[in-house]
Amino acid sequence: MDRRVRQRRHWLLHGLLPALLAAAASADEVPAADTLGPAFATRNAAFLPVSYAQLPGWDSDALHESANGMRASCQALQRKPAWAGICADFDALDGSDAALRGFFLRNFYAYQIMSPARQPDGLITGYFEPLLDGRRQRDDRFRHPVYGLPRDLLTLDAAARGQGASAWLVRQGNRLLPAEPGTSGAAQYTLALDDARPNIRDKRLRVRLDGTTVRPYWTRQEIEQQALDAPVLAWVDDARRLYSLQIQGSGKIELEDGSLIRVSYLEQNGQPFLPNVTRSADAGLVLQAIKTRGLRVGAASGALAPDPAVPAVVNDEVAQLIARLSGQAPPPAAAKRPAPATTPASMPARPRPVSANANVQALIAALMGDAPAAPARPAAPAPAQPQKQPPASLALVAPASAPAGSSGSASASRPVADSGASSGSSGIPDPSYVFFRNTGGDGPQGPVGALGVPLSAGRSLAVDPRSIPLGSPVFISTRDPARRGGPLQRLMFAQDTGGAIRGSVRADLFWGFGDSAGQLALATNDRAQMWLLLPHAQAQAAAAASGPATRGLRSAATLRDCVVDDPDLCVED
16 A cells, blocks of 8 residues: 555544544534524513623623633532533533533523613612621620511512401411411401512512411511511611611621621511612712612712713613602602622631721711711712612612522521510611621622522622522623723622612622722712523523514513512512
């Protein structure tokens, strides 16, 4: 045989053939093209299919830094059919940026998230994990309780109100469930719930029993004037700092012996989140400092100054919000709040409490209706966001720092003591109130968010779970407060929820623990665009449910409320 023929055969066998086999073996790993998913819409958002090449900064993001976020999402979602294979694929990766890019390309369709009016611009804000001083036992100074779950706080499906002024109900754990007359343990109750608003995630009301009458759960003012039947996780010395903790949704408490306990959002009283902002208060400062998770109101003079860089719909919401908080319009519906997240390794283990920061103090003063303090830095003219609806879960996490299906038991809270006595009025007019769980001592992981997993500093988002399914990867493009407004374009994970986090293109970025994180959180309030990465199976199901609505042929009233109808993540009406 000619030597050249033998050489060619050798090359084919030992060169081209292995390459072909390798290509065949990897055919399922790397898609032939950046394929587009089907378009779809919900009542709250529209989803435009895009290629990954259209994501600004996708190729330059350090995706290996997002691996912990993906791992945490898989921890919560790996048993769900749409995620089982995805999480198995993720576990087999080598963790390199190239491998992760191929993984997302292979398993997720990319969608630009838009408002129902097809506007791509929205709002991103920031939150963090503060530090408070506390005690195990109450004394004259440390007299404000950090409550666990009250034993008399119950939930009732909002649909029960459709039965009329009364209903047969039976109690199971902390839930009231519809029952047939005569059912063992059931009774007929009067429903005095005209003003109650359901939580947006689980569509349940937070209620209490008053004899045979079901009423909305106690307001903040009522809670402060009684000895609540609830475990106390710690006692703190400042009601306003406790209020700030409730707004952030999680934090750490340093006890008298120097030990730290971490608390995370567990539940909320179902009352609307209504801080005492008036036209005489510096609303811009309130937005930055108090971190109502994106609430932005007007200027100190009370005149609304629309920000031309912000979508008109956002400025309209700001105007409505100011009117509501000024008592010129009826308050809206309730919303919920998220829990915080993890700390970068560079962050000090025990920084000085951010709650002592001048911006935070000024913000709290403004919320309290005190004389406004001068802002530490000029306040921007006022973009804003969520329609301040009475949150079904004010400060942080949605009723689910624990997964939505959980009972919310306080047994894991390891209480310091039960309250035993009222703390007296704090003077805080906001009727909303947050209850916490003790998630253990200090540690490297972030606090637990609404998805039920630890949050990652700089990579976890609080979102509206109707528009962005919890656990989903979300790519964002905004400005970086740590780099003088340079681009911040990175992959994040939707792992938390929040009372002021309402709407389609809307998120709250978790920055971590302590003063450095607090400064970044206070500085984060900017326009943003967002892209949802959705598993193929979920995208196909969402498109099937959306039907021709994406072509304008269907009424919004017939669209789904949630992208993914999942009782653990978002419950349909």
